[in-house]
Amino acid sequence: MTTFGGACVASLQKLWRIFRVMVKFEMDDLQTIKWDYKSNSISANESFAASIAKAAEAVVAMDASHFAKQQQKDHEQLQRIAAQHQQEIQQEQQQHEQQQQQEQQLEQQLEQQLQQEKQQQQQIEQLQQVEQLQQVEQLQQVEQAQALVPQEQDPTAVLQAAVIQDEQHQQVLQHIATAAAEAGSTLATVPITASPQPSAKAAVGSPEWHKIRRDNHKEVERRRRENINDGINDIAKIIPSCDKNKGSILREAVKYIKAVLAENERLTGELSAATTAKHEIERYLLEKSVAEATIHSLNVQYEQMKREYEDLRQKMDEAEGGPSSKKQRTEGRWGSAKDDANEERQRFPAERAKNRPTVPLLKVPDNLYLTHDVAIPGNIPVWTQEDTDMLDTTIGFDLKTEMLKEEYGKDQKLDNPNQLNFSELARTEKIYKALWNHVYPIYQKLSGRNDREKEKALIQLAKTHPEIDFFLRLEKRLFPWVQYVRQSSFSLHGTFKGRGLVFCAGNNQFEFVVTSIQSVRSRLKSTLPIQVFHMGDGDLSPLRQEYLRKMAADVEVIDVTNILDNDYMRLGGWAIKPFAMLASSFEEVMFVDADAYFLQDPAVLFQDPGYLTTGALFFYDRTLFANWAVGADWLKSVSSDLSSFTHISRMFRRTSAHEQESGVVLINKKTRFLGLMGTCKMNGKWERDLVSYKIFHGDKETFWTGFEMIQEPYVFMRNYGGVIGELRPDNENSNEGVTRYLDFGYWMAGGGHQKHRERDTNDPEALKEILNELGLKNKDEIPKEPKDAEWDFKQSCLVGARVNILTDREKTLANGYVGIDKLAHEEHRKIIAGETVDPRGHNWETV
Structure with missing residues (x-):
């Protein structure tokens, strides 16, 4: 009933509001209202009904507006309440943090006070101990004085001195207590006494006074004996097999200390002797290495003096009318491949005129012999005008005919190892080296915008210079794969720049080289540029080539047959390695096998002192297959003019068939270009199939033996292989x-x-x-x-x-x-x- 009544009241209120709005806004539209007595109702025209409807709509709009405003006010009120609540929470947090800080400060202050109190307590205890010790000493002095001169001792003076000392100790203790009180310590109120005494002070000299002194003396003595016993017990724990008897413990401790001192002295002496021996061994090793280098230098000088002596004897024979002719002198200079029995004639040149200029010997720091095995080559003389004049003679013609035999490679098939004379090849390469060193400065001085124009000028110059013509023809015969898109090796030599890593990979080595390159790039963060060489699309597919180019920064993939003539190289397997190093654009090149992985940035090897000295760094392989004579015999047959390293090599001494591990090789092509050319020659189609790979295990030994063939320096790092x-x-x-x-x-x-x-x-x-x-x-x-x-x-x-x-x-x-x-x-x-x-x-x- 209440609900119905409330609803009626609400309806009436709403009708009243409608009526008021209608009267307010629609007064002009109202017309005469008539009362119908019959129907007892009010009637209105259409305008009045419309006004009522508009009024109703206005009331509804006003209700909605009022509700929205009220809702907005409520929302703002809630926001104010929430902000106020948040502010109160922040204030409470700040108060809580301040309270915590205050508590921490109080705790720190309490800790500081406790520490101060502990320090003061320790000081007081120390002073008490000092006072007790002084009292005991005074008592002992008095007793000793009484015992010595009892008849002359004045008791009154002794008592007065004791009183004075007691007063002094009391003043010290009072001073400490006063200082503690000024520092605000809670200990300032604690009474400080020198020793436990009765409340009533005993009179000086009284029996009670003497008793207190005796008790103090006994306490000090007890503490002293306790400390001694503790020390003896600690010693007994250290000394092995020691009795519990104090005297035995002390005796054993003395023996033990003496033994330790003697052992320490002995070890110090042995350490000093070992250090001295180590220094002596290092000095002897250094002297040995220097002596070996000196012996080699003396051997070279001896050969030179021997040739000078023979030259002088020949001149004496000419003066006396003996056997002397230009032919004999020329054959002695150039050597004759036909006379194998004459060792001197196998050398280039076998006979030097006096004071003839030569290439300076390699300068090696003495300390390098401690870490590396150094190969110092023989001293090859420079090319002179006398050599050029000889080329126009009959002997020169015969020499050129002998060395410029029809080159092989494209058409000729060799099936007999005897068709390759490596002794003759070594002598020819040394002549080529002398010519290269002579012609290259001439090439550098030629005018031309690029290497092609310089090469054309060099070819024109060869028409009037027989030594240049001989050089170009000899290079074509020895290294035909170089003159592919160029006329000489000079243009290739001038393109080298920078440092970098070189890999070789075919389809079968693809995943190995991916791992090796990513280990260098992504894990070791090496920034060295990388070049990957292959032998054409049949060797490394285009998809794999594209993968290598994309997988890391600064990686090039290069077809070696586009740079060097494969019609002569006939590459396959290991043989590509030295040719890839030669074809790379790097001046300083590090070759890395596809399955070789580093544990540090490979760039550090370019700073190796052996590499910086010689320009070529090699690594040893494992020692394997002793008493293997094939390699040593072949080395002896090639030439008697070998480097200082050959005679100390394991292969030459027949202790191992393996000398070099070619998984990593470093060569500076600006300074050791000819050594790399000699290595490539050892890996040529016919050389490797008939000789090199028959004697050695693949390309491994061709690097250092190629350097030996043309007499270029190199070093081996004095470390050997292992496993992980x-x-x-x-x-x-x-x-x-x-x-x-x-x-x-x-x-x-x-x-x-x-x-x-x-x-x-x-x-x-x-x-x-x-x-x-x-x-x-x-x-x-x-x-x-x-x-x-x-x-x-x-x-x-x-x-x-x-x-x-x-x-x-x-x-x-x-x-x-x-x-x-x-x-x-x-x-x-x-x-x-x-x-x-x-x-x-x-x-x-x-x-």
């Missing part, structure tokens, strides 16, 4: 220590294949292939070198070598390379399947 793997006890014989096993997970976890298959000889077919390659019948014939770390083919491990633990950074790098190898293998699988892959879609730094 897991260290664990030897299961077969625990007495033999530990064995370093190669962890194949580093190379095969990502599905990558091992490049060196000889490390896994469990496969009978692989073992058969290895033995055929090594010329052995069975695995038992594989020799072991006792002087070096043993290489066990079955276990693929090195035995008896020094073990070094990898650093955490090196382990992280190695594990990162495994991740890269996994991704590279998967990418290569997709390329083989014909899928489209984009290396830029991977984050190589985190895989």
Whole structure:
């Protein structure tokens, strides 16, 4: 009922509001209202009804506006309340933080006060101890004085002195207490006494006074004995097998200390002797290296003096009418390949005139011999006008005919190793070196806008200069692949700039080179530019070439046959490596095998002192196959004029068939261009198929022997190879220590294949292939070198070598390379399947 009444009231109120609005806004539209008595109702015209409707709509609009305004006011009120509440919360937080800061400050102040109180308490205790000790000493002095001169001692004076000392101690203690009170310490109110005393002070000299002094003396003595006992007990813990008797403990402690001092003195002496011996050994090694270099220099001087002596004897024979002719002198200078029995005639030139200019010997710092094995070549003389004049003689004509034989490579097929005379080749290369050093300065002075114009000018000059004509023809015969898109090697030599890394890769090495390049770029952050060489689209497919170009910054992919003439090179397998180094645009080039990985930025090798001295840095291979005479015999047959390194090499001494590991090679082509040319010659089609690769294991030894052929300097870093793997006890014989096993997970976890298959000889077919390659019948014939770390083919491990633990950074790098190898293998699988892959879609730094 109440609800219905409320609704009626609300309706009436609303009708009243409508009526008021109608009267206010629609008064002009109102007309006469008539009362109908019959219907007892009010009637109005249409205008009045419309006015009522408008009024109703106005009321509704006013209600909506009023509701919106009221809602806006309520919202603003809520915002004010929320802001006020937030402000109160912030104030409470600030108050809480201030309260916490105040509490922390109070805690700090309390801690400081506690520390001050502790310090003051320690000072007071120290002063009490000092006062007690002084009292005891005074008492002892009084007693001693009484014992010595009792008849002359004045008791009154003794008592007065004791009183004075007591008063002084009381003044000191009172001064300390006053200072503590001024510092605000709570200890200022604590009474400080020199020693526990009765409340009533005993009279000086009284029995009670003497008793207190005796008690103090006993307490000091007790503490002293307690400290001594504690010290003796501590000593007993250190001395082994010691009795509990104090005297025994002290005696053993004295012996132990003396023994320790004697042992320390002995060890100091041994350390000093060892240090002296180490310095002596280093000095002897340095002297030995210097002596070896001096001996080589003396040998060179001896040969020169010998030739000068023969020249002088020949002149004496001419003066006396003996056998003397230009032919004899010329044959002595140039040598004759037909007379192999005459060693001097195999040299270029075998006979020098007195004071004839020569290329200066290499200057090597003495300390370099401690870390590197240096190859100092023979002293090749410079080309002179006398040599040029000789070319127009009959002997010169015969010499040119002999050296400029019909070149082979395009059409001629060689099937007999005897068709290649490496002794003659070495002599020809040395003559070429003298001519190159003579003609290159002439070429540099020629006018021309570019190398092509200079080469044309050089060819014109060759028509009137027989030595230039001889040089160009000799270069064509020795190195025909250089004159491909150029007329001489000079134009190629002038294009070299900067430093960089060179890789070689075909389809089978693709995933290896991806891992190696990404390890250098993404993990080691090396900025050295990289060039990847191949032998055409059939060797490395265009899809793989494009992948290599995109996967890292500053990577070029180059076809070596576009730079050097493959009709003469006939490249295949390992042979591409030195030719890729020659064809690269880098002045300082570092060749890296596709499966070689660094643990630091390879750029550091360019700062190696051996490389900076000679311009060529090589690395040793493992010692393997002793008593192998083929290599040593071949070296002796090539030339008697070899470098200082040859005679100390393991190959020459027949202690190893392997000398160089060619996985990393550094050559400065500006200074050692001719040495690299000699190495390329050793890897030519006929040289490698008939001789080089028959004697050596692939390209490995052709680098340093190529330098020997043309007599260029180089160094070997005096370090040898090892393996990275897991260290664990030897299961077969625990007495033999530990064995370093190669962890194949580093190379095969990502599905990558091992490049060196000889490390896994469990496969009978692989073992058969290895033995055929090594010329052995069975695995038992594989020799072991006792002087070096043993290489066990079955276990693929090195035995008896020094073990070094990898650093955490090196382990992280190695594990990162495994991740890269996994991704590279998967990418290569997709390329083989014909899928489209984009290396830029991977984050190589985190895989």
